[in-house]
Amino acid sequence: MSFQYQSLAQHISQKIYHGELTVGQRLSSLRQFAEQHEVSLNTAKSCYELLEAQGLIYVKAKAGYFVKAPSDQGRIIAQPEHLDFAAEAKEVSNLELQIEIHEASISHELIHLGSIQLSPNLIPIDALRRSIQRALKHSKPEDFLYSDRQGHVKLREALSAHWAEDGIFIAKDEIYISNGCMPALSTVIQNLTDVGDSIIIPTPNYNGQLQLLATLKRKILEIPAHADGFDIDRLEQAMRDSSSKVCLLTANFQNPLGFCLSHAEKEKIAKLAAKYQCFVIEDDIYAECAYSLKRPLPIQYWDHEGYVIYCGSVSKSLSPSYRLGWFCLPSRLKHLRAKILTQNVAVNTPLQLGLADLIYSRAYREHLNQLKPKLMKQVEQYRQFIMQTFEGIEIRINQPQGGYALWIQMPEQIDSLKMYRYAQQQSINIVPGLVFGEDQRYNNCIRLNAGHELSDDIKHAIQLLANWAKTQL
Template identity: 30%
Template structure:
């Protein structure tokens, strides 16, 4: 046995006998090098071997951890009969709307919504900048800004667009009241009542509300760990009139999946072939756990057909409602709609965010936020593996803080949601993420928060799930 194999065998044995449990950190490369009196290179080879065996995983800027024994549902191929793909009108029942209201209840343990953890946001710095910028720009802070938004903010966003693989100019951008308004402007710019929108399934339910309000139809395309099934999308486009497509390619909500770059390019190319606009929600893109932010689908857009939507709601301040859209060839229409509906986005919060991007250390803040969410998501996954019934599958996201949990076939996730409510815990049952009869054994969890209270809530959920199963 070679030396690195011997080291790997010893650490692997300690994992198997329970010395290091799933989710726990193992010694760093340098620490193990000192402990076992071997070279750093030997330990690196040993850890690479254990990674290949699926026993440990590297977490960016954190170290090596024992892998959970959970299976990721998003990594399995989506199974769908293409003959079943057909557009449907959106009719959200009272139950779905009630669930969406309940999971936003601040009195519940917040495992159901998609909100960020305010304890990790630069609240004091931002509010100081809000006050100072309002004094510094006295008239601008109370006046109508340009309909596209303040130039300084658009310039900072344009400069940062290189991180997502784009090269935007300030005049390519319209500032919006959050990403939801950006998405709504995009839909209204490219669709008319009765049109069909293709979207990955499971579907972020806020999109369904917007589509219902506009009188559009939905074509649900099955999704997996590599994003929307492009083969099914191609079939659906050839057999149905599709006016637009919506995607969350980076750290999808609710799957948490990351679409590979080659699939992003393929998606943009496929839609461009049919001259179909692509509306991209990239609100989680800045929350990659790795050192490099993944590119947006906009990075592969050569025809101006991608309407790129984003915001600072997940990274800075959800209540500031500062988002933006880069609508490509649809700029004139989007700008007209923005002016028609609310003239412009509020000035004070635009000024504060612009100052934070310029002088507030946004990149340092993002690094801190990414590390925290990577750690907390791993802790939440481990808690699910410890407390939930055997056979539970949980997504393994590479960014963001959303977990998709799949229970055994026949499990009643809505029953778990109701039981959790009685215990003061909010979760999102899978049935609200589709118009069809799917995901009844699934649920979405928010891993942005971690505390003793959250772990106790997950343990309670596991006990309730055992009873329901």
């Protein structure tokens, strides 16, 4: 599913390439464009911002938007292709390699193209500081004692109110605060499955989740994912025919492909979960990194039977250093509450209160509104620069609808693990594709982080990767 502004941008770009819109021609104003296409002003603005990032239009102060001469830098980029394969339960291999790559991806000594994280320049540091100071100033004596293992009630109330603004209604009593998204997933997985059980998961999929499942000694049952999502019929087949009673899914801006499932697909998944009594652990960590102003709804929105466990964190939308995440237990799983509370490690109270203040002060909402257009423009700059730098090599790059993970598919003879080793020697951080699934299906792919500004150092690093790839051909 493409967002409306992306479809409109593609339509206009085709007109530019075909000469229907000429160089220097003035485009409709944002308001006129919105009226012509019966869309909101925000959708029109997002469309023009994407075209500007692609180098197809430019803006003149107080004059409007104009068509720019199309160049190779602004050409339409092909989406990655992915193989079809039969689902088969198996263990996650190469755990040691998974751990090595994960540790390297967060190294501060290497150029940040590995771990998916925001540049410090995109983090509202001053607002965070003010919120923590206010939270400490207004804290109560009991806030300095052992904290509630479910999480401070102020943060749970703040999250519940924050989500309600986006049409997601989860009561504070269903929310459990954790030390990040991965601990949340770990707690839920351990309470719904046993060692040796298999979990349905679309691949290519975030390597950190695969590493977690390997550490917990759970098997995976892979179904094919692609640039637009994954085959819901294959998901149903796996739910129906396998012994797996849990699946781990990201519906909004999945890492590494960046797709966003449609409302109809999400609703169908919720119904399938109830039909086959197969729990869906929904990792919605990137939802607030949408390029459109409106946050997409999660699968949980359509869950009426209590088979979806909603998980998330602020590590991708705010800061990974906060280590604040959550999971939401539906009433069907309330019998697990006592056991979960004994397993859930208490979270730093001042940070919980600081985040609650950030939400209630509206500073978090303001940060998100400012972040979204910056991310869209920055990610597109990366895509265009990578395409330009790898000229002469037939590569394909995903077009994320949110988030800032880039998935690059290269010719089959290019070994992503060898590229990873070469990059390390050059003090560059990347993640090779083979750790995003089994059977080395994605060994000619790499994932790059586009969360940092496209600086000269990062451009140089991408150029080195392109030069190395050319030597392999």
